[in-house]
Amino acid sequence: MKDFKYADEKISSREIMIALPAITVGVGILSLPREIALLTIGVDGWIAILIAGAVITIITWITAKLAASYPGESFLSYASKLVTKPVAILFTITLILQSLLLSAYVIRVIADIAKTYLFDRTPVEVVSLTFLLVVVYAVSGTRAGLFRLNMLFFPIIVLITFALAMFSLGWFEIENYFPIFKTGLMDHLKAAELSSLSFVGFNVLFFYIAIVKDTEKAPKASIYGMLIVVSLYFLIFLVNLGVFGNAVTGNLVYPLIELAKEIEIPGGFFERFDSFFFVIWIMSIFNTVAMSVDVSIYAFQSILNLKKITYLFCVAPIIYIIGMVPEGALEVGKFGTFIGYFGIISSSSIAIILFTISKIKGGRNQPNATK
Amino acid sequence: MGRNIFRRRKMRQESTEGESFSAELGTDLDKNLQDLQVMIGSPGDLVIRRVTLGVNVNAAVAFISGLSNKEAIHNDLIKNMQRNREKEAGSDTPDELLKQMQLDLISIGSVENTNSLDKLTIDLLSGKSVVYVDGAAEVLLLGTEKWETRSIDEPISESLIRGPREGFVENLQTNMMLIRRHIRDPNLRFDTNEVGRRSKKKLVVCYMEGIANPDIIKEVNHRLSSIDMDGAMESGYIEQWIEDSYLSPFPQMDNTERPDKVASSVLQGKVGILLDGSPFALIAPITIANAFKSPEDYYDRWLIGTFLRFIRYIGAFITMFLPALYIALVSYHQGMIPSQLAFSIAATREGVPFPAFVEAIIMGITMELLREAGARLPRTIGQTIGIVGGLVIGEAAVSAGIVSPIMVIVVALTAVASFTIPLYSVAISFRLLRFGFMIAAAVLGLYGIVLVYIMINIHIVNLKSMGVPYSTPFAPTFIKDWKDLVLRGPIPMMNERPRNLQPKDKRSGNLRR
Amino acid sequence: MLLSKKLNLLLLTMSIFLAGCWDRIDIEERGFVIGTALDLADQKSNEDYEVIMTNQFVIPAGLGSITEGSGGQEAFMNISETGTSLFRTNRKFSQLNSQVPFYQHLKVLLISDEVMKQPNLFSDMMDFYIRDHAMRRSIRLVVAEGEARDILNLKPKNVNVPSMYLDDLMENVDRNTSTIKPVHVGEVQELILNEQSYVLPIVKKAGDQAEYGNVVVINGESNQMVGSLDEEETAGLGFVNGHTEGGVLEIQVDDDLIAIEITEIKQNMNIKNRQKDQLRVGISIDIKGNIAEHFGGRSVLKEQYVNKIEKSAEKKVKELVGNTIEEVQGELNTDVLGIGKTLYKFHYDFWQKIKNDWEKGENYFSSAVIDVNANVEIDRVGSNDRIKMSEGG
Structure with a gap:
């Protein structure tokens, strides 16, 4: 049966533009303002977000450019051309691992947060499991469907963030921003390094660009996508600092959710906006996990052609078990930092290595590389 | 997945052999008439009238009395046959005689000839009359169909405040006429198919050539051709056979009694399917947004239309979420209820022995019972049941301490809200999903609600209607289609056809604003 | 694929139900x-303080609805528990009460001044x-003079639950200069x-009612109450750091009493020099107000007279603020001014x-010179010019 042109497994560059923020914005930003505020003075942390954002955007562009110069080719195939097949397989496995670890971490964090803000006694295991099952259900559907889910959920996330910012205006004090520009250079860099961890997720570009219809537009779309993330983070940080001030932000575990707790919706049906906010935020977290799992499948299938469902049933328990291993908030935190570093360093270095090699090689056999 | 099943059905159909009573007609009149009688078992309403033509040529007219226009048969057929003996005598062979009759004598609009007993029988059973001439291997089939039909009435299931008052009836010809009166374009196509092994009903696929995407038409025809069942009593049979996924709670085709709705859909590039004997036409493909559209949106001014749409989205939200939210807030997240309200809910629930979930289920099921009872009973009694039942049971349940007054408000509001959704079939699935949300809320509170919400979204993005994603134009996004989504743009601005249907002719007007 | 999807669904529903x-x-x-009221218990074991935690539970049925009255049932119930850590104390409540304490609707937290006086206990x-x-x-914080739990027992005539009464009481901050905005x-x-260093509002018992007003001063380092300010000093403080939203300024102009209703207060603080031991701080206060009450027979529509009123009001403000500054710089030596x-x-x-020598050591705060500049502007004079005609106007 012939489907509609837009209903097949190909995606448009616009979907990439939305998918990138949808996968990146997840649990990282919930605690990011704290980490930055701890290291900086006053509102200076915005510099760190912008630095990290700029660096990541450049790497994203590199990744997208690299993948887009081999339209329709899978990561394994173009990476093999550049760095021989065994290395390419190694790279693929690294990226798969990264996605799986990220998923494991996220389903753990979501359960921990849910336990703080929604439940008292429901076990972490159940909260994670139900979430993971929904993810499995999503991934077992079509890939195009996942991208459509991004399109459906991400606007809601943006909307709720803006609503939060709007409602916060009543608690906002510009004085909380002072003093400005008092943070030392090293602290800025350290904060930027930490913030970059919340930008993990662009590694999906290695794989998904292959199924983009208008490949030549993909790098630009990726930049826009990443800029959406940067501006969202920037806005959240500024609002958080404006409402809480540096000291309080630095001492709240999840400043973004506490922000929702602080404000009261004028004349609202709901009090305790925090529970509501977190529940909505779950959609964004869901996108992160679903896309991560899916990209790992996509990558894995390029190495070994396994049926999606088989793979899913093998990998879901692994994700679950890894997620349940860390004990206590401290270990989860360490796990998160590890994944952040692992993700950022591995995907950045793979992107840069491949891009450099392709530039060197591309100079020689340009006519073959691009049609 | 639905697609696979669908293929399987198709294969099954191809493997079956046809029925083997297909004899060609002979030249002997008596033998032919006997064959016919054997074939249909000489029922009481079969009329066979023997006539003598020209110079002693035996002939006969056969028709089914209830399905044919007797006046026409008498005046325009038999009378003409009997009065023109001299002309008839001019023909030498029976075949020539048949030809002459067709061209010269019979004054009935539609005349065909055939030599197949099969076709003859089916046509006879659909109201045509048959003219036999002894010695000829062919017969004439005359279009004398006429039977009692309901007159055109206001559509009961979709009444509007403003809009045409005519609805489809059970007669296919009338229904086609009703659509033609809205679109007098030579490109309006009515492709006729036959459906049902036994029922052999006529089914018409209606679309605009040059607007509708050929892929959609091909897809619809392909699926229709795979239909293999005894009889289709109603267009619902067709819908369920050709829909994309039968596991889905959402209808993948719209059904309507309104010719204006079919006409406007066809003009957008959709396909209408009419079945003889059913006043409900099907429209495909549809998307989730169609659930919130009513023809009236377009008949009123755009501000009003937009407002109504908005109300419906709120209505859908309340239908699905309100009882679940009540359960989640009352059983799990009491902190989210404003303090004063929380205290008064706690006070009213003081004597209620059930948890909020059981309370909500009791009331929810009561509501559904009332609705079903109201629908089964004659209309006048039905309304009474609804009002009396609702009021009395609600009031009594509260004073008996089975449910809290707030719960009654919640259930009543939910019921009212579910009526705002114009597509009855979608409204029902929303009501069903409501119970899913309620269970999720009872188990995991708000977290459960959002998980179920995500699952429904997953289902919707994977669902298709005739190959068109169900979630368009939200995702895949067609920004241009958004002016007829929640917003209903002013008519002059809607000069393009919906992009999500990929029509061949994109513009419906050239006025640029 | 079909089967596995069904299996998924089954697994999911099962897990949820299980x-x-x-x-x-x-x-x-x-x-x-x-x-909640927090009081200090008499005995101290070791270093830890024993604290009495008194929770006020709402009895919803006692609140009554619109149609039916409360039927004479009390709308609240106070239960006290003693313990060292609040969390454990809070758990003990379930041994006393059939209902588990639920804090998400907690609105008012009363702390007795005894608790406040202990170093670091409050924080x-x-x-x-x-x-x-x-x-x-x-949650609104308020310091109770005397036993905090006594205040939770007050029975005002119009409100059923004392905590709600207190909560509402704190809404009326723009009425008096001695009430400050509730602290969360x-x-x-x-x-x-x-x-x-900061201030917290005080509530004290006044018969069947509670009286909300004035503040206690808390030192930021030891988180300990070091003193309190009286009505006038609180007003002065309010002008400096914007704790108050409005109130009444009573002044005397040529023996006529005039009450000015303050509608707007704006303040600005600037540091004039950066000499450690001779810091100069300028505080300017802009007040807008209406004439709410005017004794005597002079016309308040005359510019000259209005100017005169403004001048005396400014003088009054300066005086109030001066007193406050003197008090906090001198005896209390606590920077609640926000310098x-x-x-x-x-x-x-x-x-x-x-910063290490601000309120202690070298005490730079005490030696800072604070210049106060007030500017009062009369906006409206009400609907009447004067109540009686007299000469000299």
Whole structure:
């Protein structure tokens, strides 16, 4: 049966533009303002977000450019051309691992947060499991469907963030921003390094660009996508600092959710906006996990052609078990930092290595590389 | 997945052999008439009238009395046959005689000839009359169909405040006429198919050539051709056979009694399917947004239309979420209820022995019972049941301490809200999903609600209607289609056809604003 | 594929059902705590303080609805428990009460002045109210003069629940200059973290009613109450740091009493020099007000006279603020004026040098010279010019 042109497994560059923020914005930003505020003075942390954002955007562009110069080719195939097949397989496995670890971490964090803000006694295991099952259900559907889910959920996330910012205006004090520009250079860099961890997720570009219809537009779309993330983070940080001030932000575990707790919706049906906010935020977290799992499948299938469902049933328990291993908030935190570093360093270095090699090689056999 | 099943059905159909009573007609009149009688078992309403033509040529007219226009048969057929003996005598062979009759004598609009007993029988059973001439291997089939039909009435299931008052009836010809009166374009196509092994009903696929995407038409025809069942009593049979996924709670085709709705859909590039004997036409493909559209949106001014749409989205939200939210807030997240309200809910629930979930289920099921009872009973009694039942049971349940007054408000509001959704079939699935949300809320509170919400979204993005994603134009996004989504743009601005249907002719007007 | 999807669905539903309802507690089983009072118990074991925690539970049925009255049932119930850590004390409540305490609707937190007077006890107790996610950040904090739990027993005629009464009482901040805006737990977290000195409002018993007004001064370093300000001093403080939103200014002009209703207060603080031991701070206060009451027969429509009123009002403001400054710089030696905060925000480097000698050691705060400049503007005079005609107007 012939489907509609837009209903097949190909995606448009616009979907990439939305998918990138949808996968990146997840649990990282919930605690990011704290980490930055701890290291900086006053509102200076915005510099760190912008630095990290700029660096990541450049790497994203590199990744997208690299993948887009081999339209329709899978990561394994173009990476093999550049760095021989065994290395390419190694790279693929690294990226798969990264996605799986990220998923494991996220389903753990979501359960921990849910336990703080929604439940008292429901076990972490159940909260994670139900979430993971929904993810499995999503991934077992079509890939195009996942991208459509991004399109459906991400606007809601943006909307709720803006609503939060709007409602916060009543608690906002510009004085909380002072003093400005008092943070030392090293602290800025350290904060930027930490913030970059919340930008993990662009590694999906290695794989998904292959199924983009208008490949030549993909790098630009990726930049826009990443800029959406940067501006969202920037806005959240500024609002958080404006409402809480540096000291309080630095001492709240999840400043973004506490922000929702602080404000009261004028004349609202709901009090305790925090529970509501977190529940909505779950959609964004869901996108992160679903896309991560899916990209790992996509990558894995390029190495070994396994049926999606088989793979899913093998990998879901692994994700679950890894997620349940860390004990206590401290270990989860360490796990998160590890994944952040692992993700950022591995995907950045793979992107840069491949891009450099392709530039060197591309100079020689340009006519073959691009049609 | 639905697609696979669908293929399987198709294969099954191809493997079956046809029925083997297909004899060609002979030249002997008596033998032919006997064959016919054997074939249909000489029922009481079969009329066979023997006539003598020209110079002693035996002939006969056969028709089914209830399905044919007797006046026409008498005046325009038999009378003409009997009065023109001299002309008839001019023909030498029976075949020539048949030809002459067709061209010269019979004054009935539609005349065909055939030599197949099969076709003859089916046509006879659909109201045509048959003219036999002894010695000829062919017969004439005359279009004398006429039977009692309901007159055109206001559509009961979709009444509007403003809009045409005519609805489809059970007669296919009338229904086609009703659509033609809205679109007098030579490109309006009515492709006729036959459906049902036994029922052999006529089914018409209606679309605009040059607007509708050929892929959609091909897809619809392909699926229709795979239909293999005894009889289709109603267009619902067709819908369920050709829909994309039968596991889905959402209808993948719209059904309507309104010719204006079919006409406007066809003009957008959709396909209408009419079945003889059913006043409900099907429209495909549809998307989730169609659930919130009513023809009236377009008949009123755009501000009003937009407002109504908005109300419906709120209505859908309340239908699905309100009882679940009540359960989640009352059983799990009491902190989210404003303090004063929380205290008064706690006070009213003081004597209620059930948890909020059981309370909500009791009331929810009561509501559904009332609705079903109201629908089964004659209309006048039905309304009474609804009002009396609702009021009395609600009031009594509260004073008996089975449910809290707030719960009654919640259930009543939910019921009212579910009526705002114009597509009855979608409204029902929303009501069903409501119970899913309620269970999720009872188990995991708000977290459960959002998980179920995500699952429904997953289902919707994977669902298709005739190959068109169900979630368009939200995702895949067609920004241009958004002016007829929640917003209903002013008519002059809607000069393009919906992009999500990929029509061949994109513009419906050239006025640029 | 079909089968596996069905299997998924089955697994999912099963797990949900098996999981079932750990946290489900219906609303009527919750014991809504709406107000809490913290008092110091008499005995002290070791170093730790024993604290009496008194929770006020709402009895929803007693609140009554519109149609039916409360039927003589009490609308609240106070239960006290003693313990060292608040969390444990809070758990003990379930041994006494059939309903588990539920803090998400907690509105008022009363702390006795005895508790406030102990070093660091107050900030330690705040930890429970900030750490526990059930607590709102908008819980209002108020210091009780005497036993805090007594105030939770007050029975005002118009409101059923004392805590709600207190909560409403604190809404009326724009009526008097001696009442300050209610302080929230969230704000206190910020103040404690910044080691800033601050003030908290006082409530005290007055017969069947409670009286809300005036403030206690808390030193930021030891988080300990060091004194309190009286009505006039509170008013002066309000003008400086914007704690008050409005109120009445009574002045005497040529023996005629005039009451000015303050509609707007704006203040600005600037640091004039950066000499450690001779810091000069300028505070300018802009007040807008209406003439609300006027004794005597002079016309308030005459510009000259209005100017005169404004002048005397300015003098009055300066006097009030001067008294306050004298009190906090002298006896209390606690910077509740917010000078330290201004220094931190706008003179960060300078502040880093002096912050350790601000309220202690060299006591730069006490030696700072504070210039007050007030500017009063009369906006409206009401609907009447004068009540009687007299000469000289």
